Amino acid sequence: MWEYTDAVKDHFLNPRNVGELEGANAIGEAGSLSCGDALKLFLKVNENERIIDATFMTFGCASAVASSSALTEIIKGMTLDEASKITNGDISDFLGGLPKAKMHCSVMGQNALKKAIADFRGVQIMEKPGQIVCECFDVTDLEIIDAVKKNGLETTEDVTDYLKAGGGCGNCLERIEEVLEAVKAKG
Amino acid sequence: MKIVYTDNNATTKVADEVIEEMLPYFGELYGNPSSMHTFGDQVQKKIKQARQRVADFINADPEEIIFTSCGTESDNSAIFSAIRAFPEKKHIITSNVEHPAINNLYKELQKTEGYKVTFVPVDKKGLLDLDLLYNSISEDTAIISLMWANNETGVLFPIEKIAKQANEKHILFHTDAVQAAGKVPIDVKKIGVDMLSLSGHKIHAPKGVGVLYVKKGLKFSPFLVGGHQEDGRRGGTENSVSIIGLGKACELAKENIPIINSKVRELRDYLQAQLLDKIISSSVNGDLEQRLPNTLSIGFDAVEGESILLMLDREGICASSGSACTSGSLEPSHVLMAMEVPFKSAHGSIRFSLSHYNTKEEMDHIVTAMVPVIQKLRAMSPFWKDGKVI
Structure with missing residues (x-):
């Protein structure tokens, strides 16, 4: 069994802010049925760009549900500028930490939030810069480099835990290794 | 408990x-x-x-x-x-x-x-x-x-x-x-x-x-x-x-094989029939005939296995899942994937495997526990709306 913190268990068993939000004016989706987890985030943003309400619908494991629940609690009351600075680390910290292999659940929260903010502002999220490394989970080399640097990832398994990259068919594991080595070489 | x-x-x-x-x-x-x-x-x-x-x-x-x-x-x-x-x-x-x-x-x-x-x-x-x-x-x-x-x-x-x-x-x-x-x-x-x-x-x-x-x-x-x-x-x-x-x-x-193929098979079949009847959008994985008498692998659309297991755990029910999130890998079970079980039910597949120590009361307890668990998870699933998969 996973070692979940009491906060994760609590947010899984008693999730806050579940369901569609009537009058939502920003929606962000991340993940998919095939990935095994997906999150749909609903925001109600006022004229001052402040998030006055947030709800979610999540398909996924306990940590996916808990991460979604935590995310809505964190961002309620924030301005969009403040919310846009929220990272997966903040979600994980809010829950007292997540098992390493479950970090991608918090990344999913961060991605859905980014998309919801872009949705409100009417901004098209640009095609992701960089080259796709993991086809299964749509992860680019730049995202891997970013995650490796920010989180001090050491191995391909770490990269998979954080980004899911390499966790599907596994064809890209060698390429991930190359990207990882390149980052390490540069220090 | x-x-x-x-x-x-x-x-x-x-x-x-x-x-x-x-x-x-x-x-x-x-x-x-x-x-x-x-x-x-x-x-x-x-x-x-x-x-x-x-x-x-x-x-x-x-x-x-x-x-x-x-x-x-x-x-x-x-x-x-x-x-x-x-x-x-x-x-x-x-x-x-x-x-x-x-x-x-x-x-x-x-x-x-x-x-x-x-x-x-x-x-x-x-x-x-x-x-x-x-x-x-x-x-x-x-x-x-x-x-x-x-x-x-x-x-x-x-x-x-x-x-x-x-x-x-x-x-x-x-x-x-x-x-x-x-x-x-x-x-x-x-x-x-x-x-x-x-x-x-x-x-x-x-x-x-x-x-x-x-x-x-x-x-x-x-x-x-x-x-x-x-x-x-x-x-x-x-x-x-x-x-x-x-x-x-x-x-x-050796002595118990006939019991496994009569009493335990009946319990499994009962559990299977009850779950299929009481929970819509559920389906059995695997051939119904060429199958062990004690095993039931059953998929529930639009929900995820680990979540089901952790909620069942709170009711004292021990089962397992073929879902990715319990094994540490991200892909659903290679067995269900090889059988081309669709993602919508593969991720929500649970395996109940019985022994001659199980009773009919226990099967009823499982069914009683499962219904609200699936209901609760579907209520928060973005892939479930108005009683069906979207």
């Missing part, structure tokens, strides 16, 4: 009779069975009895039984022995739904030893493509190895039929009977199998003991090279306590 244990394909309760049989050998009767004194020899005699009991269980001769430490060791021993017996043959035939105990060995052999492995596919019901299997046999084939019953779905492969083909073509045939044992009768003489693996803890013996049956006359290379134990075929001082327990467990398992 009362525990409802329906995870018997993972491991089983050690039978009280087995514990009783083992207890003296944990305590005062600690002698080494190889010793030249009566104190050790009484353990040797008890191991001899256990070997006979295991042999009787699968209709083998006692000298065809090698005690190992687990099913994985039995499987590994069988494959390594086969490839050492025929070093010039570089081809192995198996299925694409095997247990990791052997599946990862094939991957290793492919990668490091240049073996070609044919992973014969299964259809949507989990049944084997026999034509493809037979057609893939070549002069280069060292061994065919197939599981008898699938651990996740309970689907049975026609082992006797395949063994016959293998024998006709003079190809070694091994079966991993870890899940089949105690649920379907095993008669190695009738099937004509060359090697067969068993695991103690799946049939109410303790963990840490397994069996490899090796047909008389077959050339065998030991996997664990050491002392003279097991007639020089498996080194290491015998795990005498567990072996003695396994002997008793085999005796009980």
Whole structure:
């Protein structure tokens, strides 16, 4: 069994802010049925760009549900500028930490939030810069480099835990290794 | 909280009779069975009895039984022995739904030893493509190895039929009977199998003991090279306590097969019917007929397995899932993927595996618990709306 913190268990068993939000004016989706987890985030943003309400619908494991629940609690009351600075680390910290292999659940929260903010502002999220490394989970080399640097990832398994990259068919594991080595070489 | 244990394909309760049989050998009767004194020899005699009991269980001769430490060791021993017996043959035939105990060995052999492995596919019901299997046999084939019953779905492969083909073509045939044992009768003489693996803890013996049956006359290379134990075929001082327990467990398992195929089958069928009836958008994985009597793999659309299990856990219900999130990998079970079970139900598939210790009240408890769990999870699923998958 996973070692979940009491906060994760609590947010899984008693999730806050579940369901569609009537009058939502920003929606962000991340993940998919095939990935095994997906999150749909609903925001109600006022004229001052402040998030006055947030709800979610999540398909996924306990940590996916808990991460979604935590995310809505964190961002309620924030301005969009403040919310846009929220990272997966903040979600994980809010829950007292997540098992390493479950970090991608918090990344999913961060991605859905980014998309919801872009949705409100009417901004098209640009095609992701960089080259796709993991086809299964749509992860680019730049995202891997970013995650490796920010989180001090050491191995391909770490990269998979954080980004899911390499966790599907596994064809890209060698390429991930190359990207990882390149980052390490540069220090 | 009362525990409802329906995870018997993972491991089983050690039978009280087995514990009783083992207890003296944990305590005062600690002698080494190889010793030249009566104190050790009484353990040797008890191991001899256990070997006979295991042999009787699968209709083998006692000298065809090698005690190992687990099913994985039995499987590994069988494959390594086969490839050492025929070093010039570089081809192995198996299925694409095997247990990791052997599946990862094939991957290793492919990668490091240049073996070609044919992973014969299964259809949507989990049944084997026999034509493809037979057609893939070549002069280069060292061994065919197939599981008898699938651990996740309970689907049975026609082992006797395949063994016959293998024998006709003079190809070694091994079966991993870890899940089949105690649920379907095993008669190695009738099937004509060359090697067969068993695991103690799946049939109410303790963990840490397994069996490899090796047909008389077959050339065998030991996997664990050491002392003279097991007639020089498996080194290491015998795990005498567990072996003695396994002997008793085999005796009980033989007696219990009719109960598993009547009472336990009825319980499984009842649970299956109730869940399908009370929870919409649910479906059984695997062939309904060619299936172990104790196993139910059932998928619930638009929800995820780990979440279901953790909520069931709060009701004292033990089951398992083929979902990615419980195993540490991200893909759903390779077995369900091989059967092309759609993602919407593969991620939400739960395996209930029963034993003769289960009761109808327990099945009712599971059904009562499952209904609100699925309801709650679907209420928060973005893929579920107005009573159906979106």
